[in-house]
Amino acid sequence: MSEILLSVDHLTKRFGGVTAVNECSFQVQTGTITALIGPNGSGKTTVFNMVTGYLKADSGSITFKGEPIMRPRPADLYRRGLSRTFQQARIFPDLTVLENLVVAAGYSWKQLFGKRVTADDNARAHRMLEEFRLEQLADLPSGELSYGQRKLLEFAAVLMSEPSLVLLDEPTAGVNPVMIDTMERHVRERHANGVTFLIVEHDMQLVMRLCDPVIVLDRGAPIAFGTPAAIQSDPLVLEAYLGG
Ligand SMILES: Nc1ncnc2c1ncn2[C@@H]1O[C@H](COP(=O)(O)OP(=O)(O)OP(=O)(O)O)[C@@H](O)[C@H]1O
Ligand SMILES: [Mg+2]
Numbered sequence: 001m002s003e004i005l006l007s008v009d010h011l012t013k014r015f016g017g018v019t020a021v022n023e024c025s026f027q028v029q030t031g032t033i034t035a036l037i038g039p040n041g042s043g044k045t046t047v048f049n050m051v052t053g054y055l056k057a058d059s060g061s062i063t064f065k066g067e068p069i070m071r072p073r074p075a076d077l078y079r080r081g082l083s084r085t086f087q088q089a090r091i092f093p094d095l096t097v098l099e100n101l102v103v104a105a106g107y108s109w110k111q112l113f114g115k116r117v118t119a120d121d122n123a124r125a126h127r128m129l130e131e132f133r134l135e136q137l138a139d140l141p142s143g144e145l146s147y148g149q150r151k152l153l154e155f156a157a158v159l160m161s162e163p164s165l166v167l168l169d170e171p172t173a174g175v176n177p178v179m180i181d182t183m184e185r186h187v188r189e190r191h192a193n194g195v196t197f198l199i200v201e202h203d204m205q206l207v208m209r210l211c212d213p214v215i216v217l218d219r220g221a222p223i224a225f226g227t228p229a230a231i232q233s234d235p236l237v238l239e240a241y242l243g244g
Helices: 044-051 074-080 097-104 109-113 119-131 147-159 177-192 204-210 228-232 235-243
Strands: 004-015 018-029 033-037 059-064 082-084 165-169 196-200 214-218 221-226
Touching: 004 044, 018 033, 018 044, 018 059, 018 196, 018 221, 033 044, 033 204, 044 165, 044 196, 074 082, 097 109, 097 119, 097 147, 119 147, 147 165, 147 177, 177 196, 177 204, 204 228, 214 228, 214 235, 221 228, 221 235
Parallel strands: 033 196, 033 214, 082 165, 165 196
Antiparallel strands: 004 018, 004 059, 214 221
């Protein structure tokens, strides 16, 4: 039986005269890889920002694991199992690759540099590096990574919190084809291990292979919801993308 992991109800956000998100409602079922797609400026990132506590909604409500998240704080949500990546990867460039993973496990920089990281968490960070084939880069300052490697590291870091729901904002934008395959493989592996995903992605081929269902936003509200095949032939969706 499917159950609802995340529910967004009549969410609205205005920036001055622009209504970025407009009475937006949708749900994410446990165990899915759900896509959130839509033309540029349709409100996808703004939805992510509200769901993850980086922006306060003007109105509407959000429920995660059956509990309302009112004025959520990103760090609290992270501990409760909801984590995300950013359209522009956010990592700490001065920390090494390994240190970024340790900090993502919930340690402060003070604890990190005071060598108060448990052997368990250290081992977990190393296993994550292995899983992501980043071991050779463990001691490199993260600022020296390529763009694609940063995105990969950010994804690995998010997984250190052992999340139940991961929101990825354009995980493959601007990364090379090999890295896109790598990203896809990691999403599939984690999904097989029980993680639910909500993914904003412009690469339609990837969405069609990887995601089900697909939610289509246009001007801040969903206009279509369904399987990738159904979405592809939906006239409203074609119009939203082509109509400009
Ligand atoms: N902080 C902000 N201040 C003012 N306007 C904003 C802000 N953030 C977003 N907007 C506006 O809100 C609308 C939705 O933007 P948003 O970034 O959510 O779209 P998006 O679907 O993620 O687009 P993209 O595919 O280009 O990433 C746009 O018109 C954008 O210009
Ligand atoms: Mg965006």
